[in-house]
Amino acid sequence: MAATKQNLLRPLLSGYSPLKGTYDEYFKDQNSPRAGLKGLTRLLDDLGEHEFRLRQQLADEAFMLGGITFSVYSDDRGVEKIMPFDLIPRAVSGKEWQKCERGLIQRIQALNMFLKDIYHEQKILKDEVVPEFLIKQSSGYLKEACGIMPPGGVYVHVAGIDLIRGPDGNFVVLEDNLRTPSGVSYVLENRAIMKRVFPRIFARAKIKNVEDYPHWLRNALTxxxxxxxxxxxxxxxxxxxxxxxxxxxSFLARRMGCELVQGSDLFVRDNKVYVKTTYGPQRVHVIYRRIDDAYLDPEVFNKDSLLGVPGIYRAYREGNVTLANALGNGVADDKAVYPYVPDMIRYYLSEEPIISQVETYLCHREKDRKYVLENLKDLVVKEVDASGGYGMLIGPRSTKAEIQKFARQIEKNPRGYIAQPLVELSTCPTWTDNGTAPRRVDLRPYIISGQHTRVLPGGLTRVALAQDSYVVNSSQGGGTKDTWILEDS
Amino acid sequence: MISRVAETCFWLFRQLERAESTARLLQVNRAFILDINLPEIERWYPLVIVAGERKRFGKLFAEAARQDEELIQAYLTWHDDNPVSIKSALFWARENARTIREVISLDTWEAINSLWHWLSSGPGKRMYKTDRDKFYRHLITSINAIHGIALNTQSHEAPFYFMQLGMLLERAGQTARTLDFKYHSIGPTKLGMESPIEIAQWLALLRSCSAQDAYLKKAKTGISGPAIFEFLVKDDHFPRSVLYCLDSASRIMVKLRTTDRTEPADPTKSMIMLNKMVTEIRGTTTQESLEKSIHKELTSIVDSTMDICSQLHKDYFDPEIPETFSELTGTKAGSRHQRW
Structure with missing residues (x-):
């Protein structure tokens, strides 16, 4: 698109108009920025579109040179893409963030106690707070994890909890990720690149630091x-x-100063894990693993796995190696278990949940199923063990045929599906080919637990780059933004 | 260090060295064929032979292709089917670098990554079309810059040593192969009896090894086959001579014996083989080599270098795990590799 002279000088946000019926991260309504964001809005406005374009180009080049890229391997060699990165940051006030932080710590504590309980006494099942069959039928429930106490009783060393904001502006939990949540490297790289391309804005806005993450993780593991x-x-x-x-x-290994290994680099002898080095085998004590449970040990789980390490389960059971995250966490982030998390918080902590969550229909409940099947066109349906935005039906955006297909699947396997009302995700000003426009966002904060639990200030803001889209996943046309937690002045 | 990572370091620099030497051969040949009048078949096809690609090339293309200069240059520069084309070598170098990014320095990574992007996207392709000499020069300079960046931004310890080993062994083999081929095609000229074509060919050979200036400074007897053989195989100071490469590699193996250890490890088989080879090359006079056959001598160098590479694999990259072993054998507990 040819930029006219007028466009070149056009302020970045002044022509912006938020969507009706949706919470906008920057503006209460057109031309009135939210309290605390006035300064930032002015800084962005002053930049102008032309300058903004130049800096976006600079950022894209920095991602490319740094190799912060995705390879498209279906297309053989060399086709690489950067994860689309939008330079307009998402900002959250310090006060709002404090509440999130407390709520996330509370939630992780309860989920961790739940896992410890499920793999030992199962009190919560005996007390019928959570139905037993739901747990025993969960694909994430591992009988092999029963009776094993991980060091410090910590199951969830690293969690990514997806938050969204509805029209009322309150953050709610959409999804828990307690197995191998990814994306934190983008939080750190996005920030580094923002500092390079917006040094002046950075110097003026007071933003909480995210640099400490690898250090926290390293300490938690040690x-x-x-x-x-x-x-x-x-x-x-x-x-x-x-x-x-x-x-x-690779990024995390480098920033934690530890080695990056593949399954074939490790082996188990006498229930101890060793790494093959140029000077002979060496013991390994802690493994931050980014491999799913099912592929971890071909002796016990998926027999055909070439990614795992035969015998690693025995070493873990004997307490000779710490696995982060622990084995069997999938039972706690099963989407059909999610509706029970508020009850877990009440049960284990005797507290009310600080952050609420989205109303959820469980298709195995007859009453829920009936409602879901009758209202599919208004609901979002999700497979309980799918992720990445796959296995999902967004009723209001689907064809009749798609809806009918899901209806059949639900009837066939009710335990496999949940449904939720479509939440009008909040929007954030985002750069598009036609200037800045509102695009929907979510937020994935990262929570680290060693002997204590800490929340990284901010997290990964994912943005649905297509107009009217609700899907923020990178595999489906999503991008990211830097997330600024502003220090309250 | 982790065995797989050591192997990746080794191959990373080996692939870079391959790309550079192919770029140099192509660049030199372009100038060389302008100077002399050779039959079509002898103009470009010899480069396919030096690259060891005779068989695959014959399978992929008709016989007329041997005289197709554009095709041959494209084959050696761009073809994905050719595992030693510049593009393939740089692709794998960059893949290796990406795999061990946490081991190499950020500067080394960025230099390799940006060279790959230059080659595989617009700018490299455009320069190839508009100014081919500049294209190869850019490749050669960039690869040398990567060597310098690694030298100056990485700790000189195990990963760096394995990178150097990959470069040196590849270079030794490459010099021997190039020399063998040219020697064979030109024949053992005698001093004072070279034809102008022969002199041009010898000079081109020297340039393919970046050795023209270094040789001319040293050569007291002019340009002759045996003198060039002596220089490219046995010179103690020229960084691309076979002996210089092997001797440097041997010194690195000595350093590896003491890396991360309080006491030196037992000499590895590959180190013993390498030392033996260095001693043999030093101990043989050029006169003896001439009598024995230059071709045999060079083939034996190429083969022994390959044997050493396979032995390195057994010694370091994929060692058998002994039935019994004690933890931390001879290593410093809490040393650099016990970083926690």
Missing amino acids: ELSPVDASETRAVVLTPGPYNSAYFEH
Whole structure:
């Protein structure tokens, strides 16, 4: 599109109009920015579109040079894409964030206690707070994890909890990710690039730092090592360079100062894990693994897995190696277990949930199923163990045929589906070919637990780049933004 | 360090070295064929032979292709089917670098990554079309810059040593292969009896190894086959001579013996083989080599270098795990590799 002279000088946000019936992250209504964001809005406005375009180009080049890219392997060699990055930051006030932080810590504590309970006494099932069959039928429930106590009783070392804002502006939990949540490297790289392209804005806005993440993670892992911290060798275990998150695995290993290994680098002897080095086998004590449970140990789980390490389960069971995250966490982020999390918080902590969550219909309940089947065109249906925006039906945006297909699937396997009303995700000003426009966003904060639980200020803001889209996943046309937690002045 | 990572370091620099030497051969040949009048078949096809690609090339293309200069240059520069084309070598170098990004320095990574993007997207392709000499020069300079960046931004310890080993062994083999081929095609000229074509060919050979200036400074007897053989195989100071490469590699193996250890490890088989090879090359006079056959001598160098590479694999990259072993054998507990 040819930019006219007028366009070149056009302020970035003054022509922006938020969507009706949707919470906008920047504006109460047209031309009135939210309290606390006035300064930032002015800084962005002053930049102008032309300058903004130049900086976006600079940022894209920096991602490319740094190799912060996705490879498109279906297209053989060399086709690489950067994860679309939108330079307009998403900003959250310090006060709002404090509430999120408390709520996330509370939620993780309850989920961690739930996992400890499920794999030991199962009190919550005996007390019938959570139905037993739901747990026993969960694909994430591993009988092999029963009776094993991970060091410090920590199951969820790293969690990514997806938050969204509805029209009332309150953050609610959409989804828990307690297995191998990804994306944190983008939080750190996005921030580094923002600092490079917007040094002046950065100097003026007071933004909470995210740099400490690798350090926190390293400490959390070392604290939970089976041996003394000074003797501990911790490694990051990756499925390999063809995994789409390989950049992140490598990034975390580099920033934590530990080694990145693949399954074939490790072996187990006498229930201890070793790494093959140029100077002979060496013990490994802590593994931050980015491989799913099912592929971790071909002796016990998926027999055909080439990614895993035969015998690693025995080493874990004997307490000779710490796995982060622990084995069997999938039972707690099963989408059909999600509706019970508020009850878990009440049950284990005797507290009311600080952050609420989205109303959910469980298709295995007859009454719910009936309602769901009658109202599919207004609901969002999700497979309980799918992720990445797959296995999903967005009723209001689907054809009749798609809706009928899901109806049949639900009737066939009710335990496999849940449904939720479509939440009008909040929007954030986002750069498009036609200037800035409202696009829907979510937020994935990262929570680290060692002996204590900490929340990284901010997290990954994902943005649905297409107009009217609700799907923020990178695999489906989503991009990211830097998330600024503003220090309240 | 982790065995797989050591191997990746080794191959990373080996692939870079391959790309550079192919770029140099192509660049030199372009100038060379302008100077002399050779039959079509002898103009470009010899480069396919030096690259060891005779068989695959014959399968992929008709016989007339041997005289097709554009096709041959494209084959050696761009073809994905050719595993030693510049593009293939750089693709794998960059893949290796990406796989061990946490091991190499950020500067090394960015230099390799940006060269790959230059080659595989618009700018490289455009320069190839408009100014081919500049294209190859850019490749050669960029790869040398990567060597310099690694040298100056990475710790000189195990990963760096394995990178250097990959480069040196590849270079030794490459020099021997190039020399063998040219020697064979030109024949052992005698001093004072070279034809102008022969002199041009010898000079081109020297340029393919970036050795023209270095040789001319040293050569007291002019340009002759045996003198060039002596220089490219046995010179102690020229960084592309076979002996210089092998001797440097041997010194690196000595350093590896003590890396991360309180006491030196037992010498590895690959180190013993390498030392033996260095001693043999030093101990043989050029006169003896001439009598024995230059071709045999060079083939034996190429083969031994390959044997050393396979032995390195057994010694370091994929060692058998012994039935019994004690943890931390001879290594410093809490040393650099016990970073926690």
